[in-house]
Amino acid sequence: MARASPARWTPRARERATTARASTLATRASRTPRLARASGASNDDDADEKASDAARAARGVDASIEALRSSAVARVEEMLTADDGVRRELERAKAAAKEVAAREVDKAAETERKRVEEAYEKTRGMASNVQSRAVMAAEEAVALKASAVAAAEAKMKAAEEAREALRRELEREDASGGKWADASVNEEAEKMESAKAAVVAGAGGTLLATPLALSQGGGLVSLGVVAASCAVFGVTYRYAVRRDLGNNELKGGVVGAFGLARGLSAADVYLRAAAVNGDADFAAYAQAALLAGQGVLTYAFAAVALEQAFARGFLKPFGTASEETER
Numbered sequence: 001m002a003r004a005s006p007a008r009w010t011p012r013a014r015e016r017a018t019t020a021r022a023s024t025l026a027t028r029a030s031r032t033p034r035l036a037r038a039s040g041a042s043n044d045d046d047a048d049e050k051a052s053d054a055a056r057a058a059r060g061v062d063a064s065i066e067a068l069r070s071s072a073v074a075r076v077e078e079m080l081t082a083d084d085g086v087r088r089e090l091e092r093a094k095a096a097a098k099e100v101a102a103r104e105v106d107k108a109a110e111t112e113r114k115r116v117e118e119a120y121e122k123t124r125g126m127a128s129n130v131q132s133r134a135v136m137a138a139e140e141a142v143a144l145k146a147s148a149v150a151a152a153e154a155k156m157k158a159a160e161e162a163r164e165a166l167r168r169e170l171e172r173e174d175a176s177g178g179k180w181a182d183a184s185v186n187e188e189a190e191k192m193e194s195a196k197a198a199v200v201a202g203a204g205g206t207l208l209a210t211p212l213a214l215s216q217g218g219g220l221v222s223l224g225v226v227a228a229s230c231a232v233f234g235v236t237y238r239y240a241v242r243r244d245l246g247n248n249e250l251k252g253g254v255v256g257a258f259g260l261a262r263g264l265s266a267a268d269v270y271l272r273a274a275a276v277n278g279d280a281d282f283a284a285y286a287q288a289a290l291l292a293g294q295g296v297l298t299y300a301f302a303a304v305a306l307e308q309a310f311a312r313g314f315l316k317p318f319g320t321a322s323e324e325t326e327r
Contacts, residue, residue, distance in 0.1 A: 193316050194235045197306060200315060201234025202227045204305020209298040230302040233258050237306055242318040245310060255299050263295025
C-alpha cells in the first residue's frame with residue numbers, strides 16, 4: 001500500500017509529526033552541553049554524569065518510541081478512514097468475524113443443548129424405570145392387601161352367617177324346649193300317638209307274620225321278638241314318614257332298612273350254623289334267603305297295619321296331633 005503524501009495529511013497528523021520532530025531536535029541539543037561539561041569534570045563526576053545522561057537518553061528514546069507509535073497509529077487510522085475500499089474491507093472482515101463468532105457460538109450452544117438433552121433423556125429414562133418398578137411393586141402390594149382383605153371379609157362373613165344360624169338354632173331350641181325344631185309340637189300328644197303306633201304295628205305285624213314264624217319252627221319267644229321289633233318299627237315309621245303319606249319311596253326305605261337288618265342277620269346266623277354242621281348246601285342257602293324275605297315281610301305287614309290306621313283316622317301322622325291339641 002502506498003504511503004500518503006504530507007499534502008494529504010490531516011491537521012491532527014501534521015501536529016503529531018511536528019511534535020515528534022521537535023522532540024528529536026531537543027534530544028540532540030541536550031546532548032551537546034553534556035559533552036562539553038564532561039571534558040572538564042573529574043572521573044567520578046564523569047561516571048555519574050554518564051549514568052544520568054544514559055537515563056535521560058533512555059527516557060528520551062522511550063518518549064520517541066511512544067511518539068512514533070502514536071504517529072503510526074494515527075496514520076493507520078487516517079489511512080483506513082481515508083480509503084473507502086479499505087474501510088469496506090475492514091467492515092466486511094468485522095462482519096465475517098462476527099458471523100464466524102456467531103456460528104461458533106451457535107455451534108457451541110447446539111452442542112451443549114444436545115448434551116443437556118441427552119443427559120435429560122438418560123436421567124428421565126432412569127427415573128421412569130425406577131418409577132415403573134416402584135409402581136409395579138406398589139400395585140403388587142395393593143393387590144396382595146386387597147386379596148388378603150377380601151379373604152378376611154369372606155371369613156368374617158362366613159363366621160357371621162354361622163353365628164347367625166347358630167343363634168337362630170338356639171332361639172328355636174329355647175322356644176321349643178331344646179328338643180323340637182317346631183315350637184308348636186305338643187310332646188305329650190305325640191307320645192300318645194307314638195304309643196298307639198307301637199301297638200298297631202306290633203299287633204298287626206305279629207298277627208300277619210305268625211304263619212311265617214310258625215312255619216320256621218318258632219315258638220312264643222320268636223313271636224315275642226317279632227312283636228317287640230314291630231312295635232319299635234311302628235314308632236320309627238311314624239316319625240320318619242310324618243305327613244308325607246304319599247311318599248312311597250320313603251316308606252319303602254324304612255321297611256327295607258328294618259327288614260333287611262332283621263332278615264340278613266337271621267340268614268347269616270343260619271348259614272354259620274349250617275357251615276359248622278357241614279350242611280352248607282343249596283338247601284341251606286335257600287333257607288337263608290327265605291329267612292331274609294321273612295324279615296322284610298314281617299315289617300311290610302306292620303307297615304300295612306299302620307297305613308290302615310292312618311287311613312281310618314285311628315292313628316295321626318307326626319305333627320297333626322299337636323295341631324289338633326292347640327285347637
